[in-house]
Amino acid sequence: MSSELLHDSGLIANPASTATLSDADADSLIAELALRGRAAQRVLAGMGEQVKADALRHAAAALRAAAPRVLAENARDLDKGRANGLAPAMLDRLKLDDARLDSIASALEAVANLPDPVGQVIDQRTVPTGLELSRVRVPIGLIGIIYESRPNVTADAAALCLRSGNAVLLRGGTEAVHSNHAIHAALVAGLEQAGVPADVVQLLPTQDRAAVGGMLRAAGLIDMIVPRGGKGLVARVQADARVPVLAHLDGICHTYVHSAADPVMARSVTLNAKMRRTGICGAMETLLIDASFPEASSVVAGLIDAGCELRGDARAQAIDPRIGKASAEDWDTEYLDSILSVAVVDGPEAALAHIARHSSGHTDAIITGDAAAAERFLTEVDSAIVMVNASTQFADGGEFGLGAEIGIATGRLHARGPVALEGLTTYKWQVRGTGQARA
Amino acid sequence: MSSELLHDSGLIANPASTATLSDADADSLIAELALRGRAAQRVLAGMGEQVKADALRHAAAALRAAAPRVLAENARDLDKGRANGLAPAMLDRLKLDDARLDSIASALEAVANLPDPVGQVIDQRTVPTGLELSRVRVPIGLIGIIYESRPNVTADAAALCLRSGNAVLLRGGTEAVHSNHAIHAALVAGLEQAGVPADVVQLLPTQDRAAVGGMLRAAGLIDMIVPRGGKGLVARVQADARVPVLAHLDGICHTYVHSAADPVMARSVTLNAKMRRTGICGAMETLLIDASFPEASSVVAGLIDAGCELRGDARAQAIDPRIGKASAEDWDTEYLDSILSVAVVDGPEAALAHIARHSSGHTDAIITGDAAAAERFLTEVDSAIVMVNASTQFADGGEFGLGAEIGIATGRLHARGPVALEGLTTYKWQVRGTGQARA
Numbered sequence: 001m002s003s004e005l006l007h008d009s010g011l012i013a014n015p016a017s018t019a020t021l022s023d024a025d026a027d028s029l030i031a032e033l034a035l036r037g038r039a040a041q042r043v044l045a046g047m048g049e050q051v052k053a054d055a056l057r058h059a060a061a062a063l064r065a066a067a068p069r070v071l072a073e074n075a076r077d078l079d080k081g082r083a084n085g086l087a088p089a090m091l092d093r094l095k096l097d098d099a100r101l102d103s104i105a106s107a108l109e110a111v112a113n114l115p116d117p118v119g120q121v122i123d124q125r126t127v128p129t130g131l132e133l134s135r136v137r138v139p140i141g142l143i144g145i146i147y148e149s150r151p152n153v154t155a156d157a158a159a160l161c162l163r164s165g166n167a168v169l170l171r172g173g174t175e176a177v178h179s180n181h182a183i184h185a186a187l188v189a190g191l192e193q194a195g196v197p198a199d200v201v202q203l204l205p206t207q208d209r210a211a212v213g214g215m216l217r218a219a220g221l222i223d224m225i226v227p228r229g230g231k232g233l234v235a236r237v238q239a240d241a242r243v244p245v246l247a248h249l250d251g252i253c254h255t256y257v258h259s260a261a262d263p264v265m266a267r268s269v270t271l272n273a274k275m276r277r278t279g280i281c282g283a284m285e286t287l288l289i290d291a292s293f294p295e296a297s298s299v300v301a302g303l304i305d306a307g308c309e310l311r312g313d314a315r316a317q318a319i320d321p322r323i324g325k326a327s328a329e330d331w332d333t334e335y336l337d338s339i340l341s342v343a344v345v346d347g348p349e350a351a352l353a354h355i356a357r358h359s360s361g362h363t364d365a366i367i368t369g370d371a372a373a374a375e376r377f378l379t380e381v382d383s384a385i386v387m388v389n390a391s392t393q394f395a396d397g398g399e400f401g402l403g404a405e406i407g408i409a410t411g412r413l414h415a416r417g418p419v420a421l422e423g424l425t426t427y428k429w430q431v432r433g434t435g436q437a438r439a
Numbered sequence: 440m441s442s443e444l445l446h447d448s449g450l451i452a453n454p455a456s457t458a459t460l461s462d463a464d465a466d467s468l469i470a471e472l473a474l475r476g477r478a479a480q481r482v483l484a485g486m487g488e489q490v491k492a493d494a495l496r497h498a499a500a501a502l503r504a505a506a507p508r509v510l511a512e513n514a515r516d517l518d519k520g521r522a523n524g525l526a527p528a529m530l531d532r533l534k535l536d537d538a539r540l541d542s543i544a545s546a547l548e549a550v551a552n553l554p555d556p557v558g559q560v561i562d563q564r565t566v567p568t569g570l571e572l573s574r575v576r577v578p579i580g581l582i583g584i585i586y587e588s589r590p591n592v593t594a595d596a597a598a599l600c601l602r603s604g605n606a607v608l609l610r611g612g613t614e615a616v617h618s619n620h621a622i623h624a625a626l627v628a629g630l631e632q633a634g635v636p637a638d639v640v641q642l643l644p645t646q647d648r649a650a651v652g653g654m655l656r657a658a659g660l661i662d663m664i665v666p667r668g669g670k671g672l673v674a675r676v677q678a679d680a681r682v683p684v685l686a687h688l689d690g691i692c693h694t695y696v697h698s699a700a701d702p703v704m705a706r707s708v709t710l711n712a713k714m715r716r717t718g719i720c721g722a723m724e725t726l727l728i729d730a731s732f733p734e735a736s737s738v739v740a741g742l743i744d745a746g747c748e749l750r751g752d753a754r755a756q757a758i759d760p761r762i763g764k765a766s767a768e769d770w771d772t773e774y775l776d777s778i779l780s781v782a783v784v785d786g787p788e789a790a791l792a793h794i795a796r797h798s799s800g801h802t803d804a805i806i807t808g809d810a811a812a813a814e815r816f817l818t819e820v821d822s823a824i825v826m827v828n829a830s831t832q833f834a835d836g837g838e839f840g841l842g843a844e845i846g847i848a849t850g851r852l853h854a855r856g857p858v859a860l861e862g863l864t865t866y867k868w869q870v871r872g873t874g875q876a877r878a
Contacts, residue, residue, distance in 0.1 A: 042795070046819065127840045131829055138821070140851050223851045244683065244852050265874035272876030356481070378869045380485065382577070390570055390872030399877065400868070401566045412579050412662045413683050413853040417868045429839070429856045430817045433829030435704035437711030438838065 019209035026214035034221035037142045040199035041167035049116040056112035059190030060105040066186040067101050073178035093149045104155045111159040114403040117422045118165045132432040137425040139165030141223040144215050146171045148229035151179035158201045160406050164424035171204045216241040248410035250334045250360035251281030253392040256351040258368035259292035266367045267302045272391040275306050279336045282395030286341045288351045308338045315344035331358045361410045363395040384417040458648035465653035473660035476581045479638035480606035488555040495551035498629030499544040505625040512621035532588045543594045550598040553842040556861045557604045571871040576864045578604030580662040583654045585610045587668035590618035597640045599845050603863035610643045655680040665846050687849040689773045689799035690720030692831040695790040697807035698731035705806045706741045711830040714745045718775045721834030725780045727790045747777045754783035770797045800849045802834040823856040
């Protein structure tokens with residue numbers, strides 16, 4: 001992998017972040033950090049649930065106590081960002097204030113209160129030889145997090161990893177480097193008050209781009225990488241990583257309004273699915289309206305009146321003159337904006353075929369009052385999340401009752417959909433015998 | 440990836456197997472096969488449990504009916520293998536006869552009788568918004584199997600993939616090419632009798648090495664690759680694959696005889712762990728004897744008298760003059776032979792440290808009558824399988840009551856230890872609402 005890695009991804013907004021390390025030096029650095037993290041993780045694994053929860057509560061308190069320092073460091077990042085011409089949206093993502101810091105600390109406390117998945121017995125059986133088998137959840141090991149400008153990820157991701165017994169190696173965006181170091185210092189101070197080794201939560205000591213390449217190559221040293229950020233970042237990490245990656249690239253989410261949909265529900269749910277927040281991965285990007293649904297014009301008008309631009313096929317355009325013409329690419333586009341593609345389909349078969357072809361496997365929904373149509377949709381749509389009569393914007397670990405999420409995964413192995421503490425564990429088989437030899 | 444892939448792995452025993460396809464042509468071939476497999480998998484997914492079981496029973500019957508043809512094709516492979524100077528052990532692995540064919544057919548029937556994991560509800564919850572959430576097991580999609588000379592893998596792997604609702608793309612060893620095609624033809628005939636699309640089980644139509652590279656590069660088309668074969672094959676697949684790989688490389692399994700071990704049990708279990716079959720991944724490769732265990736000489740003599748060569752550290756050598764001297768590499772060696780490394784350790788701490796350093800994370804065992812020592816070992820040893828008072832040779836999906844196994848995994852994500860039908864599934868989230876919009 002060349003040191004050009006992530007060169008043009010959103011990760012590197014700051015041109016001052018260059019690659020000066022050789023790949024070999026980057027690999028050595030990552031190996032050293034990873035071995036320290038893994039050693040700390042083994043110590044943590046022996047400490048039990050209460051210590052992990054206490055460490056997060058201490059970290060929250062330390063972060064609150066460090067507020068003046070964190071905000072001062074954040075101001076340095078903001079000044080630099082303004083000087084470098086960062087866009088206002090980027091500056092807003094970067095910005096911390098008392099309220100945001102307090103909510104980061106509260107999130108640490110909330111994660112401390114989540115049930116610990118480690119030690120859970122997934123299943124148990126006694127086999128004819130008399131061996132007693134249990135599958136027991138254990139931490140994965142060392143998790144790498146590669147993220148962009150939001151400094152809250154430093155705390156959020158660290159908390160989820162620690163709560164599930166893992167060590168974490170963090171690599172945040174260069175724009176937020178001072179904020180991240182200040183938050184990290186507070187977290188570590190809290191951990192140490194609980195007796196947890198500081199190396200459980202490490203922040204890369206350099207912003208050198210080559211070190212990111214080292215993380216992606218570190219198979220066997222880092223067990224899993226979670227990229228948190230825009231599509232450019234995720235695509236590069238997925239393309240270049242030799243370490244397993246937990247992520248989703250696109251959220252091209254569909255809502256299919258079935259012929260038997262309640263018209264009022266269809267209008268309110270589609271409006272929410274698109275317009276509540278247009279920039280999140282669970283936002284609807286394509287609306288499929290059954291040709292037999294009688295109230296299409298009301299659904300479409302609800303969206304247009306709320307300020308959404310609609311791009312449709314010819315039959316959709318016939319519903320409302322304000323609907324523009326969709327191009328072939330629209331059906332595969334994640335707008336993350338007040339834009340929606342709309343197609344009219346002839347029944348469930350056509351809706352399922354459209355979704356099979358264009359969905360990114362994130363979240364797809366049907367609106368229907370017909371139970372059989374609902375069950376068919378739930379069974380046949382092969383996405384991480386399939387919904388009946390609900391807004392796709394519910395695709396979220398918090399809304400799913402998971403407490404928090406490290407991300408949403410559309411890969412097919414390990415964990416799928418919103419990934420929280422359980423997705424940060426693996427299991428081992430414990431076998432208890434009485435001297436059995438195999439025949 | 441160059442076409443040199445797998446050049447010197449055990450996969451290519453036959454020098455006639457060359458790479459003449461360009462990488463681009465190999466990628467096109469694999470893409471075509473994968474898309475056919477994926478389309479067939481979607482049809483299979485709609486067919487229900489009974490059809491899958493019936494298809495395997497028809498396949499078993501078809502295989503029995505095709506016995507003369509399969510054995511004739513196997514004879515061609517054997518003739519060619521002899522002409523090419525294949526080792527007797529290799530020829531034995533390749534060889535089929537009526538009894539072996541019958542046992543392959545019986546294995547298909549056994550898999551047909553296993554409970555279907557697809558559709559199982561892993562968990563269910565209703566969240567405060569009133570949404571009802573279920574996590575439901577679904578097939579992974581298309582599995583690639585890359586294997587060596589044993590033709591039974593053609594049937595065994597296909598059966599496990601089909602039973603769990605997946606399509607499979609098989610690439611067997613060149614030495615077994617005629618046998619594999621004959622078995623594959625019988626399987627497909629059976630599937631078609633049950634109405635299952637033939638493309639659910641595909642065998643690569645070429646032995647061209649470049650096609651293997653195409654499989655390994657086919658991220659997004661093949662969901663998971665399972666290499667079945669020797670270390671050379673597994674190492675190459677792990678090193679080069681861009682598709683997730685389920686595998687283990689080494690089985691460096693330890694047995695720790697604790698000070699409180701029952702001496703008779705220690706002798707019988709270690710003898711079985713090493714000598715029952717020396718060539719399997721669950722065979723013990725290192726014996727750790729506690730310095731406080733009083734009957735070390737009996738345990739050691741049991742192994743030596745059974746024909747095992749022992750290589751020890753200085754303290755182990757002092758137990759019996761027949762113990763040779765271990766080199767530093769011995770502690771990291773998977774002998775797969777009647778050879779064992781032996782070390783004397785000072786208590787559980789030292790045993791755990793040795794295992795943490797040298798275990799391959801496959802299977803490690805303690806022999807002890809002390810419950811606390813047993814629980815500590817089960818908790819602290821970070822291997823896929825940890826055992827108390829049992830032979831490491833029990834590390835096997837059949838012995839674990841899983842019915843069969845596609846392999847044993849030492850990776851930390853997705854599935855760990857013996858992997859059977861459940862490990863060939865993923866899950867999706869089904870969300871049932873009543874018109875909820877997100878606040």
